[in-house]
Amino acid sequence: MSELRLNPVTREWVIIAKERARRPEEFTRSYTPGAGSLQAYLKGCPFCPGNEEMTPPEKFRLEEEGKWLLRVVPNKYAALSNEGEKVRRRDGVKHIMTGVGRCEVIVESPLHNTSPAHLPLEHVENIIRVYRGRFLDAYRDPRVEHVIIFRNHGESAGTSLRHPHSQLIATPVVPVQFRDRVSASMHYFDDTGNCLLCDIIETELNDRARIIFETKCFVTFIPHAALSPFHTWIFPRRHCASFSGITDEEIGELALHLKTILAKLYAGLNDPDYNYVIRSSRPMDMENEYCHWYVSLVPRLTHTAGFELGTGMYINISVPEESAEFLKTVEVEP
């Protein structure tokens, strides 16, 4: 029989379809998407060196010996405009607001054919350091209410541009999804006196069955109520509500966790498409006792359907403990 497990962060139940579940290796991509065979430079790619004029004027660059290692540029096809005033209006049930905010692209490398799974560890550190800088910078904009940093890898994860890049979107409103999670954590704190995520870390370290990788500052694991196959959480052990509070030591370790899990997915499942997001409170809410920032990684291995649309619940056709065991044994170079 299948099992329902509660995701304590969203308070939504997940159906772990144990009977229908596939073995971890069955999620391996059957074809090679060509990342390995891509060339290091692609003519016409807006993110390749030499094509800098194809992007809007740069916001930031990291250089070495006169060459850039990483660039931050506004998204040319931005969904939200960096210019203009934030104006709300209301007409009965219709609430409308001007589409202001920020959409930035973090071009992670001059090389077209790499990814954080393959970049040197020090360079993944650079990327995370730039995430922190841009995160802080975006919140200085008074029109901005919420900032999300994410990475789309592969077509089914919503990107068509192969050149390695992450994105930052700063919205002029706070997402209800974020409010709901804060509210759930707050009630948990009021009921127990503890931070929910701190308690989850403790539970996972006691259980051990879903842990993939742990170091002094971080734990990478498959959640007990994983939404989908190989859904992975990277939790900082130290309680801190905002990603902006990440220390230099933690940046080094997060780089190691991110590179390791992405390399394990690449090697174990043949370069699956994925999204990862940094879920975080604002810098000014850093001291909040019940919010705890983290990274959520979702490989795109299955489709959602009418059930997920109609209920918000998920059917996971993999067993979290089996996925964790599988990834734990995939060997990758440090």
Next chain:
Amino acid sequence: MSELRLNPVTREWVIIAKERARRPEEFTRSYTPGAGSLQAYLKGCPFCPGNEEMTPPEKFRLEEEGKWLLRVVPNKYAALSNEGEKVRRRDGVKHIMTGVGRCEVIVESPLHNTSPAHLPLEHVENIIRVYRGRFLDAYRDPRVEHVIIFRNHGESAGTSLRHPHSQLIATPVVPVQFRDRVSASMHYFDDTGNCLLCDIIETELNDRARIIFETKCFVTFIPHAALSPFHTWIFPRRHCASFSGITDEEIGELALHLKTILAKLYAGLNDPDYNYVIRSSRPMDMENEYCHWYVSLVPRLTHTAGFELGTGMYINISVPEESAEFLKTVEVEP
């Protein structure tokens, strides 16, 4: 500049990316998925006549002259088991429940190569009547807390079986998504004294810009804050919290709306993949003053990415008013 619009049902803002928006006809499928060229009978299809033993024992059938027109069978690959007791247990932050409930398949026709867009109107009525019957039947199970009826059309909508069918899933818990929507409607009712959906209908009928089709009992329109291209709502004009309260007259009209919108999508966008769901309260909550059942239809024309995952907000690269205008002008046979 793009525009943010509030979805009053979910209270989540949607980014209508007007500048990046594509014209309605640009969402037309570039290849024909082969529905038209499919044969009426497929050897080995578990839902084709003659293969009845390939499905678990039938729950219901509609017959004419000794031949079935429609069958309801348990899903052979059910995510929730119809057998067994509902048992909850808790271990710290881990909440677990036995996976009991119902997963039924409504085989809509003996013909392999049809769909509600092409079936005779009287037969679409049959399907909706069977939806009502199964909906009521599922709620008689004391383990069931919530029932969702939905249809997945096409691979990106989560189905691999072409034979026309809908599904019913009855869960042993109430989805948080449902609770959150009820709560939003309740607060709206307390603030205004009105049902939110009744007010939305009134607004849409005043605006007229997003209405595709309206009759005595139903209004079909693109929501002001549509989540994605051609996202469509079918609202009953009469306030009623539960789909189980649909009258025979309303069944006839809902069939007309469903067939019409699906035929318009088929003709206008070359058979796009889609999901539709019936969003409804329980039969016993029929008299609720602030809940209002409806049908939500989501064509699968774009991918969600890290932004949607990380915020729950959507970026819609179409303009609702343009989508409505486009569908209004697509001619289909009644």
